[in-house]
Amino acid sequence: MPKKTKNTAPLAERMRPGRLEDFIGQRHLLADDKLLSSLLRQRYLPSLLLWGPPGTGKTTLARILARASGAEFVFFSAVLAGVKEIREIVAQAEERRQAGGAATILFVDEIHRFNKSQQDAFLPHVESGLITLIGATTENPSFQVIAPLLSRCRVLVLNPLTPEDLRAILERALHDREQGLGELNLQISDEAADHLAAIADGDARNLLNSLEIAAALAGADKKEGQGGIIDLALVEEALQRKTLRYDAAGEEHYNLISALHKSLRDSDPDGALYWLARMLAAGEEPLYLARRMIRFASEDIGNADPQALTMTLNARESYHILGSPEGELALAQAVLYLATAPKSNASYTAYNRVKEVIRRTGSLPVPLHLRNAPTRLMRDLEYGKGYQYAHDDRLGLVDQQHLPDQLRGESYYQPTNRGYEALIKERLAKWRRILAQRRPPKE
Secondary structure: OOOOOOOOOOHHHHOOOOOHHHOOOOHHHHOOOOHHHHHHHOOOOOOEEEEOOOOOOHHHHHHHHHHHHOOEEEEEEOOOOOHHHHHHHHHHHHHHHHOOOOOEEEEEEOHHHOOHHHHHHHHHHHHHOOEEEEEEEOOOHHHHOOHHHHOOOEEEEOOOOOHHHHHHHHHHHHHOOOOOOHHHOOEEOHHHHHHHHHHHOOOHHHHHHHHHHHHHHHHHHOOOOOOOEEOHHHHHHHHOOOOOOOOOOOHHHHHHHHHHHHHHHOOOHHHHHHHHHHHHHOOOOHHHHHHHHHHHHHHHHHHHOOHHHHHHHHHHHHHHHHOOOOOHHHHHHHHHHHHHOOOOOHHHHHHHHHHHHHHHHOOOOOOHHHOOOOOHHHHHOOOOOOOOOHHHOOOOOOOOOOOOHHHOOOOOOOOOOOOHHHHHHHHHHHHHHHHHHHOOOOO
16 A cells, blocks of 8 residues: 655645534634524525635635535635636636536635726626625725625625634644644643744634644654653744743733823823833734724823824724734834823713713603604604704804703813813803803893
8 A cells, every 4th residue: 555645735724624614713604693604504605705814714714615505616816817817717617507517616815906907807707696706805895896896795704813713723733643733742831822822813824834833843852752842932932032921811911901001191102112012022912902092092082182093093904904013013103192192081081971870860851952853743742943053153153952951051071171172172161151142141
């Protein structure tokens, strides 16, 4: 019997699952009661756009879907191919259909790299049903895919894999004797496994590439007749980077994010930048940090600098487009902006005050003059009666009640004297003086 040839493909390629039940992650799409599982039970597959970060299973999922639906799977790279190759694929799909063969699923990797003419080339064939399109993209498809094509596809968002997902993938690769590393009889410490999962940042390909290097080092160091051990020191050697003391779900995580938040609130750009870089170096999810900055922009800056919220949203989008390490600079820029911006928690405080009032008072009725009156009955009930239209006033100011009767005269938003909020405070005070002068004197 001939000796079995060793599979020399990279570990990440060898471990690519071929069945839906072996696919790890994306439970929001693949659980029994979710969209894709329901569609596959009906053996129906519409055109799809799979949008998500690298290493989340877009290509693997497309192959599994094609196999489960019984269709012919055609792989197409938007980087390496053009309109000529599209025409050839369409011609082959037409031949298969005329011969009564399987339907054609065209998988377009990196579809965001297609220009308009390339997308136009296969649009009519998607419309006619000749081919089912599955496109994979790391970019927002609403910006990169032409509207007619986008309207004919269902967009599915794939999330970064969780640490639990990555640990499961790691364990499978370590013990699989057919396609994985099982024959090496390797062991891995919990610290090393957790660090590999953290560094992978939701990317299974990244995880398996790192594991493969670590396994090679462990195999070289093992004693005769014993399986190697992958410990934290060996992982650091494989990755050529030291791990900083950090637990993304434990005390150190909360200590560091607290230090970042308080450095921002205290307007210390140096401290804020240090804690941001420290968390990134330790393997914190960059988009988690972006979300915290967005929250900070509203909670601790608010209208003292309305541009802060825009800055943080742009930083998050920039990181989403660029990834690491380039996108980290956008996060650093946003942190420095937040640290040096004027601070105010007036919006945060006002919102909490209003929530507490609503909790105490319940569903108070809307004053009649503020109610909509689209029907005759509502007008007869005096809905909208006495409402003053602000644009009819020379200064755009009207003196009418906007809170429920039981809360008349209360004030919740108290702007500070800092930054843009000082202008808001001055403006509100001016409006109140004007309205007070218009009121008839009390007898």
